[in-house]
Amino acid sequence: MAEHGTVRPLADHQSLRERIVARLRQAIITGDLSPTSRLTEPELARQLNVSRTPLREAIRQLEAEGFVMTVPRVGCFVSEITPQDAADVYAIRTVIEGLAARQAAENPDPSKRKTLEAILADLEGRTADYRQYHEISGKFHDIIVGLSGNRRLQGIYHSLAQHVSRMRSLSLAVRGRPEISLRGHRRIASAILRGQGAEAERAMRAHIEAAYGVLKRTVREATDGPASGARRAGSRRQRRAQ
Numbered sequence: 535m536a537e538h539g540t541v542r543p544l545a546d547h548q549s550l551r552e553r554i555v556a557r558l559r560q561a562i563i564t565g566d567l568s569p570t571s572r573l574t575e576p577e578l579a580r581q582l583n584v585s586r587t588p589l590r591e592a593i594r595q596l597e598a599e600g601f602v603m604t605v606p607r608v609g610c611f612v613s614e615i616t617p618q619d620a621a622d623v624y625a626i627r628t629v630i631e632g633l634a635a636r637q638a639a640e641n642p643d644p645s646k647r648k649t650l651e652a653i654l655a656d657l658e659g660r661t662a663d664y665r666q667y668h669e670i671s672g673k674f675h676d677i678i679v680g681l682s683g684n685r686r687l688q689g690i691y692h693s694l695a696q697h698v699s700r701m702r703s704l705s706l707a708v709r710g711r712p713e714i715s716l717r718g719h720r721r722i723a724s725a726i727l728r729g730q731g732a733e734a735e736r737a738m739r740a741h742i743e744a745a746y747g748v749l750k751r752t753v754r755e756a757t758d759g760p761a762s763g764a765r766r767a768g769s770r771r772q773r774r775a776q
Contacts, residue, residue, distance in 0.1 A: 554592035562601050562612055563700040569614040620753050623697055624746040628739050630687055635738035636731040638681035646681050650723045661712040668706045672699055674719055705749040
């Protein structure tokens, strides 16, 4: 009787796909893969040292998440952040993170002082490198949302977290922005630690609105620049092919 063959467990395949997704998503968030960059499967498979099947599945997942777009008969590209994308996400952020800050201030958890003071100290040492600051800044906001104790709010926040991270990366890349952001974080933390819910919400809203102002200008410049022209040219090629 022939021996049974060995089939790789599905969990292994899933793990590889998720690792590819995480790597590509992070490259998009940080800008290493810039908007409108073409994703060529053979080249990506070579760079990542993976086969094209899990890579193709990872790209499909990123497309479902909104990080990638496929133009039929043209190719697969990193999606752009449009002015409307930024407006929609930051409108939601202002509401849910403002509420999170209020509820964090009202949370009697005695450990929050140590937690917030530690993350602020970490942020203070990262302002010279916006990429490092970006990473820790994301953790600061995660902590505030966690301290809210509001599980529904946390679910909404985490559903947007990757797109927020991508947009935050753009705004923090602007010269001098990490230092301004740090001052905003200090005001938020101070209000939370004093138990002043309304003030914490105002500070968070002001911080996010200021970040949106920077992001809006950055996105507008990007969508009016050469990359946008390349995207429109691709769209014209698509129409001619139809």
